[in-house]
Amino acid sequence: MTTNSSAPSSDAAPAPDWRRIGSFVTGQAAVQCGSFALIIAMSWTAVQIGGRGAVTVVILASTLPRALMLLFGGALADSLGPRAVLLRATATRLVVLAVGALVAASADSLWPLIAVAVVEGSLLGLTGPASGVLLTGLAPQEHLGRANSLFSMVMRLAPIAGSPLGAWLVVAGSLSHVMLVSAGGCAVWLFCAFHVTRGMARPERRSDASPSLLRRSGDGLLLLGSHPRLRWMFIACFCMDFSFLWPAEVALPLRVSGEGWGIGTVAAALTAFSAGALASAAVGAALAHRIPVPVKLMVTGTGLAVGLGSMALVSSPALLAVTACAAGLFSGLNGPALVTAYQQAVPEGRLGAAMSTFSLSSIGAAPLSLAFFSALSTPLGVTGTWLLCAAVALFSPVAATLALRSPVTRKAPGTAEVSVAAEPTATAV
Structure with missing residues (x-):
């Protein structure tokens, strides 16, 4: 009995890389849990320092840079690849949180919170699109829905676990303790990201005249x-x-x-x-x-x-x-x-x-x-x-x-065979 080479579609379609998807989900669980803990802790600390107005300032200091950097983050992920963006931005975020923990331990003013919020928001904006690109590279289209459902579970569990943790740590300890916990989450994600992105090559340079990062945003x-x-x-x-x-x-x-x-x-x-x-x-x-x-x-x-x-x-x-x-x-x-x-x-x-x-x-x-x-x-x-x-x-x-x-x-626009x-x-x- 001869073998039909065009046989089952399951042979033609690549299988999901569940080991790397598992590392991706584990790392994201750790870093997202730390992020929600930090949000709660920073909001509580801002209230203690300056009331409702201080909370508004801290929230804006995080959300506005994040929204702006999202545009550049997508362009960077397309040109440099998700590996370069994720590893560099996460390593930078780890250092910022560690330094922020030292500063917050000896400061009793709002400016360290604002500084950390601005840098945190900017780095989260850079890494967000890269994470989306990375997940699509780990699962073929047939199984991409399964990978996104798994990631959705992590995103729903992170605030449930992270928010109470941040509230307890900032009351029982201090904001510095929460920053160190969040830095630990970044360290876990950085380790997982090394495994997930290992062997991923940088995208080829575009053949057309390369536009500026601002235009590509x-x-x-x-x-x-x-x-x-x-x-x-x-x-x-x-x-x-x-x-x-x-x-x-x-x-x-x-x-x-x-x-x-x-x-x-x-x-x-x-x-x-x-x-x-x-x-x-x-x-x-x-x-x-x-x-x-x-x-x-x-x-x-x-x-x-x-x-x-x-x-x-x-x-x-x-x-x-x-x-x-x-x-x-x-x-x-x-x-x-x-x-x-x-x-x-x-x-x-x-x-x-x-x-x-x-x-x-x-x-x-x-x-x-x-x-x-x-x-x-x-x-x-x-x-x-x-x-x-x-x-x-x-x-x-x-x-x-x-x-x-x-x-x-x-x-993409400007190429042949548009649709x-x-x-x-x-x-x-």
Whole structure:
């Protein structure tokens, strides 16, 4: 019996490098846990030093440089490769945190916090897109959804573990202790990053006239204007982030307070949502490649929007927790699927720029959501505005549907063969 060389697709498709993916996830768990511990500790210390205004200054000192450096981080990841960006930026961050711990131990003013926040935010902005590029290199498209689900679990667990750790350390010890713990997380990530990126070569230099880093920082925005599939996936992701932040941050506490249910109801609802999201993310890590694309994008997106709206209407704390858990179940599959579909829509050689714009949309969705829906809540009320958020969330599965019907772009702008017909592999989230 002869062997058919064109036989199974499983032989042709590369298998995921689960050892390196495991190192990636382990390192990210350590560094993200340390980051959330540091955020809580710096906020608490700022309150003790200068009150609410000091907290605002520290937060802005971190978020504004991070948003700016995201654009350059994507361009650097495309030109230097993720290995160079991750190792250098993480090593620099480790040194900054170690020095910051020494300075904070002998200083009793706000300026060390601001200095650390500026450098931390800048370095996080540089490494964010590189991490997204790195993950796509570890798992083939067929299994990229599983890798993103695994990474999603880490990102959901990090604040659950890191925030209480930071609160306990800053009260029992000092901000210096938290900085040292965060530096330890960077050291773990640096060690894992060496293993994950070992053997990864620097990308070849572009054959065309090499533009400046400043010009290349806008590549992600240009990609959205040029490629319909990428643009619709970006809109799908943004709509979900934009519509979900105000209910979770503002509407939930307001409704619970108005109903007289007690602050424990807020904690129970958020915990139930996180538990549901973790459970479905675990399912996605194991089975995402076997779940049909319409289920992962359209069905879960619609279920998440309906669950979000139902949370505004339930009549008891128990029903609120159950509804939040159901919404979390949809979110744990929908979020990684949206990220995966976005990554798969990026043309060759532009993943870093695309991921920088994607990360910027998530960061920008928070203040936009809070400002926009808070202003509408005065005429519409909390319940009415909450239901409007759910209606906006319904645009996410609609945009995802339009994305999957758009052509797959294989080349960057300015090259031949800009787009081809949609292929099944491009939607295998």
